[in-house]
Structures are given as structure tokens and as C-alpha cells.
Amino acid sequence: xxxxxxxxxxxxxxxxxxxxxxxxxxxxxxxxxxxxxxxxxxxxxxxxxxxxxxxxxxxxxxxxxxxxxxxxxxxxxxxxxxxxxxxxxxxxxxxxxxxxxxxxxxxxxxxxxxxxxxxxxxxxxxxxxxxxxxxxxxxxxxxxxxxxxxxxxxxxxxxxxxxx
Numbered sequence: 001x002x003x004x005x006x007x008x009x010x011x012x013x014x015x016x017x018x019x020x021x022x023x024x025x026x027x028x029x030x031x032x033x034x035x036x037x038x039x040x041x042x043x044x045x046x047x048x049x050x051x052x053x054x055x056x057x058x059x060x061x062x063x064x065x066x067x068x069x070x071x072x073x074x075x076x077x078x079x080x081x082x083x084x085x086x087x088x089x090x091x092x093x094x095x096x097x098x099x100x101x102x103x104x105x106x107x108x109x110x111x112x113x114x115x116x117x118x119x120x121x122x123x124x125x126x127x128x129x130x131x132x133x134x135x136x137x138x139x140x141x142x143x144x145x146x147x148x149x150x151x152x153x154x155x156x157x158x159x160x161x162x163x164x
Contacts, residue, residue: 004034005050008081012058012066023161024062026085027069027154028078036076036100052077052109059084060114065164069157070094070145075133080109083118087164088145089157095133096144102131119143 008026015021028034037052059066059081068074068085074096082088082096090096098107098115106112107128116124119142127134139145149156 002050005052005055008055009050009058012055012062015064016062021064023065023067023164025067025069025154025157025161026059026081027157028071032072033068033070033074033094034078034081035073036078036080052080056080056084056109056114060086062086065161067157067161067164069153070096070136071153073097073133076100076107077109080107080111080114083111083114087157087160089147089149089153089160090136090139090145091153092136092148092150094136094139094148094153096136096139097131097133098128099131099133101129115144 012024015024065087066085067087067089068082070082070088070090071094073094074082076098079096079098098111100107112128115127123142134142134144136145136148140148147156147160
């Protein structure tokens, strides 16, 4: 939603400007990272000039490490946000994917570019073209996430951020 995109942008800009902030952690609420965009918003005019692609690029360009704490699902735009992060930690029950292809939409925030760079073309093509949900343990083997935990992902992400 526009509200979430604006909050991400504002938070990243505040963190960048604050010398006391050493790293940024992005997480969802109530055990969910992000199921992606609400497709009902695709038919409405763009508001406030804010879009997911530039926000993901802002995350990627951050001079401070950005860690995604993935719980539940990171699908579509949610996975693209995670791909923009420098590090990704997932709960063992988390799932990731780009399911929008199953309704004829291509990932719109450069997920089709970031995913192959991260995990290689063959694995990325499978995920991009099938829309399947990738379990956390497979995501770790593919290199999509840096760590899989059974504990609280926020605490694990903070520990990783402190290390880097």
C-alpha cells in the first residue's frame, strides 16, 4: 500500500541521516513479512508518485546494512523488498516467491533482475516462471536467504546487523 511504501521510504531516509543508526532491519507485523501488493490498487491512478521499484532501489543503495527478517511469507513485492536488502534471515516456516506470474503479471520492482543475480539464472527462472512458493530451507540452499532460524527472526536479524 502507499502507506507501507511511504513508511519504508521515510524510515530509510531517517536511518541514513542519523549517525547513531548503524544498520536497518525490515520486518513485518504479527508474524508476516509481506504478501506483496494488493492487485486492486493496480487499476487506480498512482498516488503521491511513490512506487515499489524506487523504494527497493533505495534499500539496495543504503550505505548502512539492511537486513530483512522474513516470517510467514515474502511474496511478490514482499520478496522484491527482501531482495533489495543486503541480508535476509527467514523463519524455518517462511515461504518466498513471485506468484504474480500465475495471474499474468511480471514482477514489477526488478525482482526479475535481482533474483538471478543472487541465486543464478536457472533457479531464478524456475521461481519467476512458475510462481511457486519456496520454503525457507530450500531458499537457504539456493542462497536466497543468509540464515534460517526457528526462533524470533527480528532478534536474529538484530544479531546479524550487529555483526555486520
